[in-house]
Amino acid sequence: MAETHALQDLQHQAAVASKVYIQRDYNSGTICKFQTKFPSELESRVDKQQFEETMHTLNNLYAEAEKIGGKSYLEGCLACMTAYTIFLCMETHYEKVLKKIARFIKEQNEKIYAPLGLLLTDPIERGLRVVEITIFEDRSIGFGR
């Protein structure tokens, strides 16, 4: 019991009020795209337009990663000719864009969402299933200072 109480106390200190999950949008097929609908839980926290802009940029970045075009064909053909051994030494285009996405999310968190008591989790940490937004109680920010 002591351990449970300790944990719940810690949770209150950390004050994770709730988590909101933005699911994938499959209307365009199996490409990685997240719903841009503004969740009701964030209405009091963040500006709708700001949020939608973040989601649109995120979707565009994933579209860039999965874009089928000349560059990806070249990469694919080269990989096929070398029996896919170049994947062992070369970073794929998708991986490069994923790093870009990680930087974007970090930047958005630092500039916009953390001051509002929110935290965006990179979707790759959730298997590209959801964008997890953690909502904190206001007092948790005071705790951190």
Add this chain to the structure above:
Amino acid sequence: MNNCEYQQIDPQALSGRTPTPALPPPPAVIRGEERLKARKKWEVFPGKNRFYCGGRIIVSRQSGVLPLTIGLILVTTGLFFVFDCPFLVKHLTVFIPAIGGGLFVFVVISLLHTSFTDPGILPRATPDEAADIERQIDNSGSSSYRPPPRTKEVMINQQVVKLKYCFTCKMFRPPRTSHCSLCDNCVERFDHHCPWVGNCVGKRNYRFFYTFIVSLSFLTAFIFGCVATHLALRAQGGRGLMFALQESPARYPFTTEFWSILGLSGFHTYLVASNLTTNEDIKGSWSGKSGSEDTSNPYSYNSIITNCCSILCGPMPPSLIDRQGFVPVETATQTSSTEMEVPMLAAKETNVCAQGTIDLLETASRSPCPQTGKPQAVVTSCPDANPAVTINPALISDPAAMPSLTCGGRHLSHTTSPPDEPRQPHQHHNRHHKTRTKKSHSSKRAALHVSSLSPPTSPGPGLTGTQHQGRGSFIALP
């Protein structure tokens, strides 16, 4: 060590510990016997897979006949090089073994790529995610009957597609994703589980698989042609075909290999051109067999070239299961396999106080949300759990792991001390082990086996990785 895995956790030892790139133990070793160190995520992976080379190589536990496949290829090519090449080099050209060798290398590399690559496994939903989905299902479903519908319909390119809920992975499966029962994973763009390569064929390794069967067709066709040429030349120069056949060892299996591989390549070429998976083709999802009108494949680009290019030359998607990452010890229940120790969290929070706001938020965000999820739904799924054990429902990592809790409950019921508060089961779990380990070394090992199978019932934030041992999915006990 007379402690189970959970018992070994020492807050003082862990509070100052940062995840160092420690060498991961081999998968077959019982973790309970080792000192606690930072573990990589592949070590706690819940699916039925085996990992080698520090998680870089992934194969299905059902390795099927992969050794046979490799053996057949080696033997066939070996016979070719030994019996046909010398004759053909002398009578035809020196390029014969060069081409044969090149094709052979290509085939083997493609095969190894297919077998050892993550096929597109989807990691299981975190407990908070699963709880959120459950809540949505319950809100949307009718309250008059149970269970609520576990399908979701989406519109893809003007086609209605039903997404099914996966009870193992606790999520709605994305389109074209299927759960492989042999590997116990949801695999994206699931084609089939191939026993010949000992792995699933899915989004990430379909191009390797296709390259493998096409190059194998070329190799067998090439060998078949060389063998036929060899026999023909011998028959010409010698005393007829029958004598030539008698002179060279019989290689009739070539013909059956050749035609079956050729058939398979043809079938998969058709699938690639129409952007279908074997799974969809067999089920007849888009061929209108189900009787519904106007079902066409919503994923096809309606151009053979574009379909082929997108599947074979499209961007290589990343592996989503992050095998190389370390299991975060300060998180509660990121995945159902995350190990969690309460004293650890207490120690870690002290350290976190000293960090900046962002770090605090990030660390805290991995804690389970106490208000999410549907506690009732989770708890009632485990009616046999020891009622004296107070489990924070929101912290339960995986309702499917409840059976292992029942194991723990049953285990505890055999002990003498009354488990009237959550801490006590934890304690006399320990006592139980200490008693058993006094007996003999073999019973000590037995205790470790048992302890590793029964999860700690202390209401810590989530269950340890032992729940997977309880499911028997990952740890192979000697």
